[in-house]
Amino acid sequence: MALLEVRDVVVRFGGVTAVAGVSFDVEERQICGLIGPNGAGKTTMFNCISGIYRPNEGLVRFGGEEITHLPRHRMTELGIGRTFQNLALFRSMTVRDNVLAGAHVTGRSGFIANAFRFAAVRREEAQAALRAEELLGLLRLRPVADIPVAALPFGTQKRVEMARALISRPRLLLLDEPAGGLNHEEVDALAELLREIRHSFDLSILLVEHHMSLVMRVSDKVAVLDFGKKIADGTPYEVQNDPQVIRAYLGDGHGDEHARAA
Amino acid sequence: MSSATGLPEGVAAAPVPVAEAGTPAWQRLLLVAGGVILALAPLWLLESFHLFQLTMAVIMALAVLGLNIVTGYNGQISLGHGAFFAVGAYCTAILMSHFDWSFWWTLPVSAAVCATVGFGIGFPALRLAGHYLALTTFALAVAVPQLLKHKAVEDWTGGVQGLFLVKPDPPAFLPVTPDQWIYLVVVSIAAVLFFLTWNLIRGRIGRALMATRDHPTAAEAMGMDIASLKTKAFAVSALVTGIAGSLSAVAIEFVAPDSFTIFVSITLFVGMVAGGVASILGSLFGGLFVLFVPNIAESISKAAPGVIYGIILIGLLFVMPDGFAGLLRRLTARLRRGGTS
Numbered sequence: 361m362a363l364l365e366v367r368d369v370v371v372r373f374g375g376v377t378a379v380a381g382v383s384f385d386v387e388e389r390q391i392c393g394l395i396g397p398n399g400a401g402k403t404t405m406f407n408c409i410s411g412i413y414r415p416n417e418g419l420v421r422f423g424g425e426e427i428t429h430l431p432r433h434r435m436t437e438l439g440i441g442r443t444f445q446n447l448a449l450f451r452s453m454t455v456r457d458n459v460l461a462g463a464h465v466t467g468r469s470g471f472i473a474n475a476f477r478f479a480a481v482r483r484e485e486a487q488a489a490l491r492a493e494e495l496l497g498l499l500r501l502r503p504v505a506d507i508p509v510a511a512l513p514f515g516t517q518k519r520v521e522m523a524r525a526l527i528s529r530p531r532l533l534l535l536d537e538p539a540g541g542l543n544h545e546e547v548d549a550l551a552e553l554l555r556e557i558r559h560s561f562d563l564s565i566l567l568v569e570h571h572m573s574l575v576m577r578v579s580d581k582v583a584v585l586d587f588g589k590k591i592a593d594g595t596p597y598e599v600q601n602d603p604q605v606i607r608a609y610l611g612d613g614h615g616d617e618h619a620r621a622a
Numbered sequence: 623m624s625s626a627t628g629l630p631e632g633v634a635a636a637p638v639p640v641a642e643a644g645t646p647a648w649q650r651l652l653l654v655a656g657g658v659i660l661a662l663a664p665l666w667l668l669e670s671f672h673l674f675q676l677t678m679a680v681i682m683a684l685a686v687l688g689l690n691i692v693t694g695y696n697g698q699i700s701l702g703h704g705a706f707f708a709v710g711a712y713c714t715a716i717l718m719s720h721f722d723w724s725f726w727w728t729l730p731v732s733a734a735v736c737a738t739v740g741f742g743i744g745f746p747a748l749r750l751a752g753h754y755l756a757l758t759t760f761a762l763a764v765a766v767p768q769l770l771k772h773k774a775v776e777d778w779t780g781g782v783q784g785l786f787l788v789k790p791d792p793p794a795f796l797p798v799t800p801d802q803w804i805y806l807v808v809v810s811i812a813a814v815l816f817f818l819t820w821n822l823i824r825g826r827i828g829r830a831l832m833a834t835r836d837h838p839t840a841a842e843a844m845g846m847d848i849a850s851l852k853t854k855a856f857a858v859s860a861l862v863t864g865i866a867g868s869l870s871a872v873a874i875e876f877v878a879p880d881s882f883t884i885f886v887s888i889t890l891f892v893g894m895v896a897g898g899v900a901s902i903l904g905s906l907f908g909g910l911f912v913l914f915v916p917n918i919a920e921s922i923s924k925a926a927p928g929v930i931y932g933i934i935l936i937g938l939l940f941v942m943p944d945g946f947a948g949l950l951r952r953l954t955a956r957l958r959r960g961g962t963s
């Protein structure tokens with residue numbers, strides 16, 4: 361049984377069908393690329409998996425359990441972590457507090473326990489602080505740990521999002537364009553980091569990315585969306601040589617910068 | 623982004639020292655001692671009227687703190703916190719004057735009632751974002767004095783006349799006047815609540831409150847139950863402001879509907895902004911501000927104190943756009959930089 365199973369998911373916004381019956385699987389410890397031209401429905405698919413949108417049809421199973429109708433805030437607890445395409449950080453908070461906020465689900469303490477700062481709360485806080493420190497180190501955020509996150513450059517903020525998603529120890533990490541705004545060397549480092557994360561955190565990654573060389577390098581498997589439909593999936597090699605995929609990227613209306621990258 | 627250490631099992635090998643707070647114990651002790659001395663000094667330095675004013679300022683600071691929890695930290699705009707202040711004051715007044723309860727026993731009741739009312743208001747608040755919530759809470763505060771005067775509850779609330787009560791006597795072993803005693807009581811209760819609120823804010827729940835304010839969608843994606851957080855924030859906020867109301871009832875020894883007009887709510891809001899939104903220490907400044915600045919304004923111009931007050935307020939916000947707390951933050955940052963370079 362796959363870790364994530366997406367079955368016939370349809371999402372409509374008024375007249376627009378953003379996702380038109382998509383199915384795919386992500387296995388345990390797999391890095392799965394999800395690619396497609398702009399507007400293909402990749403982010404919408406992410407939002408369905410993480411509960412922000414409810415699919416109009418179809419279902420999503422995680423670890424064998426159907427999660428399509430669970431409340432949004434339950435997803436992290438189950439083991440789904442995510443980053444956002446257009447940064448969704450807590451802007452007034454420091455880098456460290458942003459990362460700690462990601463550890464919310466690892467804690468249990470409520471209002472009263474916190475107000476009195478019972479021993480259990482102090483323990484919880486110390487554990488979270490320790491793990492935040494690890495992730496700040498892993499993502500090279502220690503030097504900026506106590507700076508409000510809004511003051512940092514885009515690339516750094518992306519790393520904060522990744523640290524924030526990782527601190528809850530997800531089993532599946534959804535990354536929406538993590539390479540956005542990075543230069544060549546940074547993309548190389550990111551590829552390295554993704555493999556390392558998969559290995560040391562023992563998780564699966566679903567990766568949405570326009571940077572083709574990155575996707576092809578790190579993915580075990582790639583699914584391709586176009587106009588809300590899955591047009592191909594398979595190994596990076598298979599997908600790259602699929603005539604339908606080539607057509608989607610070269611075809612009318614879509615920018616050809618992606619094709620070149622592929 | 624190359625991190626050379628291959629984290630075994632995701633656990634970084636480097637043991638990282640995690641200090642609970644950056645300050646060493648002796649410094650914290652010094653800070654607390656300084657605070658206690660600063661809080662007790664007015665007992666000897668001020669005569670009864672000014673001590674009373676200071677008592678009221680501390681009460682307002684506590685009420686502003688309550689508002690700060692829900693509006694400053696959680697981003698739910700309330701223009702009606704005067705309503706909770708009134709509920710707290712009337713709880714204490716009714717129990718003391720009708721049932722001869724001791725003041726101390728009225729506090730938990732007042733806290734419970736205010737928290738319940740706050741929780742109840744937190745629910746519709748979930749569906750009302752931003753300006754609509756501001757208007758709804760405003761309407762609540764407008765309604766309160768009229769509700770208090772209403773025939774149905776007149777027997778309890780004393781109607782327009784209000785209720786009289788008597789300050790608790792100081793314990794026999796303490797050589798203090800009742801005014802000094804009430805000051806001590808107010809300062810102690812406020813200190814405890816400020817401390818508990820500080821604890822609340824600096825931990826898991828505080829981060830969740832602020833995260834919910836900054837980016838609700840991301841907060842939910844981090845596993846935060848926004849509905850639960852927001853309603854509880856409203857309850858805690860109402861509790862703190864309500865206790866301030868209880869304290870005001872015994873400090874003034876009188877409650878009446880006309881002491882709880884919409885103006886109280888606006889004053890609390892002004893105090894929060896002037897002191898510093900989302901700041902614990904700022905709430906203290908806010909309380910001092912709303913109590914003493916109007917007096918200063920009146921001493922400058924008897925004819926148009928409102929104008930002077932307005933000018934002072936605008937002037938201060940011009941100099942300190944993020945309140946006293948923001949100014950303090952910038953000053954300490956500069957001092958630190960100056961100290962190290």
Ligand SMILES: Nc1ncnc2c1ncn2[C@@H]1O[C@H](COP(=O)(O)OP(=O)(O)OP(=O)(O)O)[C@@H](O)[C@H]1O
Nearest residue numbers: 373376378396397398399400401402403404405445
């Ligand atoms: N909230 C929404 N309301 C209406 N339409 C939407 C909404 N979100 C997405 N869409 C539409 O759905 C389609 C898919 O959008 P989506 O953001 O999922 O694409 P994407 O593959 O992530 O694109 P990109 O590569 O540009 O990020 C687009 O046509 C978009 O305009």
Ligand SMILES: [Mg+2]
Nearest residue numbers: 402403404445
């Ligand atoms: Mg997208």
